Amino acid sequence: MSTAVSRGTSPVSPARQPRLTVLSGPSGVGKSTVVAHMRKAHPEVWLSVSATTRKPRPGEQDGVQYFFVDDEEFDKLIANGELLEWAEFAGNRYGTPRRAVLDRLEAGEPVLLEIDLQGARQVRETMPDARLVFLAPPSWDELVRRLTGRGTESAEVIERRLAAAKVELAAESEFDVTLVNTSVEDVARELLALLR
Template structure:
């Protein structure tokens, strides 16, 4: 590859299906590199350090911020999450398409630090569908669902800040559109 690929950021409200779309695309195209986030939260059963996340304590996270080693970072549900800058730049320099799957706050930080990045907004087919997905998980108490719905309203209102909107009506279709935008198709 002669030209360096653009960093691609996929964002959108909680419950819209970001990780499902990304997992589907990467199953067929493992050459697309998905950045592994650093987090201060504890591993869940089955999660492995360096594969699902890089698990660090608060002191280590503070050092990463202080040394400018994070492309973006955010606080979510009391834990901090961030994207290691070095690994992303190394992959891009080597011509590898890089995808970040991050929240709105992180996407805004990437826009500030890497203006050339392509920001993609994954939208639900409708508000009712998003509500169904968030409440249909059956894994969270009602107060957590209410917080997610409030956050989703704010996130949906930020759609115009993104370069392109993809509507998640079909995981297969959106994964194909995402792949084409990554330039890996």
């Protein structure tokens, strides 16, 4: 069973405009898995699609998992103020297109961002009303197992991800709510409840 820890946030009443909800946590904790599970049952939940300079992994499609752009295109997005947040991670840059998020919020739809710690901190600065949700692993050993078990990255990249994960785990107190990912189903249900 997962554990939710609230840090002084009050529930959003249905009459208010939806808040932006940011899901963050260390690499390998299962953010994408939780979001995919939730959206399979509730496709109406809108997930912002990030732009990235990373090359697509097998099976990934442009505009679905990410908008895949080159460095020059990413530089233009930054220069034109078109990103709500952006960060560099494991040698690649990731960013959230600003306009799409604002349009959905203005239309009264809840918006979910799945981003890293750097991005979550930037969103906190630019949109202080956003609810930041930290997805934590059940244990450090389990996180290491998940990261090494992917088989999609080199040992060097895994080491960088583990080093970053230690920093990310230490930032948990900066978030409004913590969900511990012991069960994808439970965490997806709790995340959906926060969005509503």
